[in-house]
Amino acid sequence: MSQSLFEKVWEAHAVKELSNGQTQLLIGTHLIHEVTSPQAFGMLRDLNLPVAYPNRTFATVDHIVPTDQRQEPFADPLADGMVKELRKNCEETGITFFDLPSGKQGIVHVVGPEQGITQPGTTIACGDSHTSTHGAFGAIAFGVGTTQIRDLLATQTMGIGKLKVRRINVNGELRPGVYAKDVILHVIRKLGVKGGTGFAYEYGGSVFENFSMEERMTVCNMSIEGGARVGYVNPDEKTFGYLKGRPYSPSGDDWDKAVENWSSFASDPDCQYDDVVDFNAEDIAPTVTWGINPEQAISVEENIPTVEGSNESDKDLVAEALEYMKLPEGQPIKGTKVDVCFIGSCTNGRLSDFEEAAKYLKGHRVADSVKAIAVPGSQIVDGICREKGIDKVFEEAGFEWRGAGCSMCLAMNPDKLIGDQLSASSSNRNFKGRQGSPTGRTVLMSPVMVAAAAVRGEISDAREVFGVGELVNA
Amino acid sequence: MALEKITSVSGAGVYVPGNEIDTDRIIPARFMKCVTFDGLGEYLFYDVRKNENGSDKDHPLNDSRFSEASILLSGANFGCGSSREHAPQALYRYGFRGIIAESYAEIFFGNCTTLGIPCFCAAKEDIEAIAASIEADPSVEITLDVENERIRVGDQSYTAVVRETARKALCEGKWDMIGELKEGESQVAAVVGKLRYMAR
Numbered sequence: 001m002s003q004s005l006f007e008k009v010w011e012a013h014a015v016k017e018l019s020n021g022q023t024q025l026l027i028g029t030h031l032i033h034e035v036t037s038p039q040a041f042g043m044l045r046d047l048n049l050p051v052a053y054p055n056r057t058f059a060t061v062d063h064i065v066p067t068d069q070r071q072e073p074f075a076d077p078l079a080d081g082m083v084k085e086l087r088k089n090c091e092e093t094g095i096t097f098f099d100l101p102s103g104k105q106g107i108v109h110v111v112g113p114e115q116g117i118t119q120p121g122t123t124i125a126c127g128d129s130h131t132s133t134h135g136a137f138g139a140i141a142f143g144v145g146t147t148q149i150r151d152l153l154a155t156q157t158m159g160i161g162k163l164k165v166r167r168i169n170v171n172g173e174l175r176p177g178v179y180a181k182d183v184i185l186h187v188i189r190k191l192g193v194k195g196g197t198g199f200a201y202e203y204g205g206s207v208f209e210n211f212s213m214e215e216r217m218t219v220c221n222m223s224i225e226g227g228a229r230v231g232y233v234n235p236d237e238k239t240f241g242y243l244k245g246r247p248y249s250p251s252g253d254d255w256d257k258a259v260e261n262w263s264s265f266a267s268d269p270d271c272q273y274d275d276v277v278d279f280n281a282e283d284i285a286p287t288v289t290w291g292i293n294p295e296q297a298i299s300v301e302e303n304i305p306t307v308e309g310s311n312e313s314d315k316d317l318v319a320e321a322l323e324y325m326k327l328p329e330g331q332p333i334k335g336t337k338v339d340v341c342f343i344g345s346c347t348n349g350r351l352s353d354f355e356e357a358a359k360y361l362k363g364h365r366v367a368d369s370v371k372a373i374a375v376p377g378s379q380i381v382d383g384i385c386r387e388k389g390i391d392k393v394f395e396e397a398g399f400e401w402r403g404a405g406c407s408m409c410l411a412m413n414p415d416k417l418i419g420d421q422l423s424a425s426s427s428n429r430n431f432k433g434r435q436g437s438p439t440g441r442t443v444l445m446s447p448v449m450v451a452a453a454a455v456r457g458e459i460s461d462a463r464e465v466f467g468v469g470e471l472v473n474a
Numbered sequence: 475m476a477l478e479k480i481t482s483v484s485g486a487g488v489y490v491p492g493n494e495i496d497t498d499r500i501i502p503a504r505f506m507k508c509v510t511f512d513g514l515g516e517y518l519f520y521d522v523r524k525n526e527n528g529s530d531k532d533h534p535l536n537d538s539r540f541s542e543a544s545i546l547l548s549g550a551n552f553g554c555g556s557s558r559e560h561a562p563q564a565l566y567r568y569g570f571r572g573i574i575a576e577s578y579a580e581i582f583f584g585n586c587t588t589l590g591i592p593c594f595c596a597a598k599e600d601i602e603a604i605a606a607s608i609e610a611d612p613s614v615e616i617t618l619d620v621e622n623e624r625i626r627v628g629d630q631s632y633t634a635v636v637r638e639t640a641r642k643a644l645c646e647g648k649w650d651m652i653g654e655l656k657e658g659e660s661q662v663a664a665v666v667g668k669l670r671y672m673a674r
Contacts, residue, residue: 012665015658015661020640022639024658035507035558036558049652049656063506078507081509082507145581147585147588147650148588194554198580229580293496293554316492410556412503412507429496429498431499436503438502
């Protein structure tokens with residue numbers, strides 16, 4: 001019988017049915033970080049339980065690490081304590097820790113793929129909702145809570161109900177200046193922030209076939225913002241090409257066997273989906289958010305919505321968002337003054353994100369009124385950018401080039417908005433207060449669009465600022 | 475490990491209106507710099523309850539009429555965003571023992587169930603009717619009947635939906651799964667043995 005990748009991976013990892021009707025699912029790869037794991041280790045100690053499969057859990061530190069003053073002890077004693085706690089927990093249990101001195105530290109969703117730990121046909125979990133990122137490799141990857149981290153440490157399994165699968169096709173050719181970030185913002189705008197509840201999103205179509213692994217990761221990363229706990233792309237030659245030669249990838253004879261095995265997990269061409277949604281690539285524009293959740297997004301060419309013109313059921317939320325964002329309804333979003341520009345995060349903090357933005361930033365200057373920071377997703381990304389001189393391009397343009405971490409995506413480290421500053425951000429959430437100030441405002445967009453906002457000091461169309469794509473000759 | 479069978483929870487209620495209330499709003503990230511969950515209740519909804527100087531904002535949780543509330547009512551897609559268990563932990567430690575909302579984000583729902591917090595889905599108009607009853611009499615007792623998927627408020631009764639897996643887990647005292655998962659150890663080992671990547 002024809003099956004989707006989701007069903008095949010589920011079947012290969014299902015242990016048994018639990019008394020509540022959920023499935024006990026084996027999670028082959030467990031990733032942990034400093035914020036959501038310490039309590040889980042505490043619970044294990046209270047129950048006097050060992051870590052069942054320490055070789056299948058991998059740790060790194062990302063959320064609270066400072067991106068400028070990185071030597072320990074950190075200025076913030078709470079942050080310092082969290083790193084030490086994770087270090088101690090890993091030492092005691094034998095879990096591999098991509099620690100700060102390792103040169104491999106970074107955002108957990110950048111490190112996993114980079115090390116070749118993230119592989120097709122596997123199950124992955126992490127106490128972080130953006131774990132869906134790893135689905136780019138044809139893995140089924142779940143964000144979980146801390147009690148489930150405890151379950152995973154103790155048993156390498158968790159209880160979970162099976163999801164339905166929605167196939168999302170994006171066919172055609174993206175217009176120049178339209179990026180993976182725009183694709184996922186467009187999908188969420190159309191399907192809603194709760195549209196994916198109960199679903200795994202399988203992304204396909206020519207746009208995804210043409211996407212690099214890093215572009216696929218950007219899209220899968222934000223599946224959770226559309227309510228889908230899991231998002232994935234079927235593995236193909238690009239997936240295998242990316243994984244070949246990475247530290248945790250199979251090698252030698254094992255490599256060919258692994259590729260054969262990985263290929264077998266791809267959805268069968270005639271499999272039945274619970275739902276199918278089609279998008280035309282040509283309909284997608286450079287997209288920015290204007291509100292307080294990622295569904296509240298428009299093309300950079302559009303006007304900010306009005307309460308009056310919104311659906312009856314959305315009116316309250318539109319009004320709440322406009323008030324919080326202090327944006328004028330009905331006016332163009334383009335030209336909105338920005339105070340801070342941030343390029344980084346598990347959504348857009350990879351090599352190609354910095355490469356692409358640097359290509360256009362070269363020869364431009366960040367506006368005087370703007371504070372701009374670039375934060376590589378991992379020490380490895382940082383190192384490659386430095387080798388290629390990308391850090392210099394950013395610095396010469398007026399960006400601060402920082403050390404690896406989550407940084408201003410959620411501002412658990414010293415990188416924060418102040419007061420009601422407005423941030424043009426390549427991250428994934430524009431929730432109220434998300435970037436560290438209770439009144440701070442976030443506008444999500446692609447890294448190149450952030451670069452354009454930094455140069456102009458206002459939300460801008462990168463195609464006009466830099467001559468990206470079709471508007472060059474317009 | 476014998477767990478309490480949660481067949482129903484009762485208490486006074488408070489209505490925090492709004493859709494898409496995310497877990498960053500329930501517990502802002504800066505309060506997650508901790509290695510235990512102790513004390514999180516204090517920071518529940520912090521940025522919508524407190525001004526930057528620490529004084530109170532106008533918020534239902536700052537209204538003394540609702541200070542005894544243990545049932546929280548809200549809108550659609552409650553608990554969206556981050557997977558942080560700090561959010562349900564903060565709700566629990568603040569004193570909430572049950573939630574009524576139009577719908578929930580998936581991870582939040584699972585986290586609540588694992589802590590033994592029943593999450594009831596109810597129709598918008600029913601939530602508004604219950605909110606009106608609370609407004610009229612903040613001490614009115616609200617009962618979440620998990621077993622029968624009903625909400626009782628005084629002499630009124632409303633239908634609700636509790637996801638079947640959660641309903642069974644709560645009613646049978648199996649909402650914390652660790653015991654049952656541990657029992658499957660040998661079956662887990664068998665599945666592990668079939669997967670090549672697990673050998674690395």
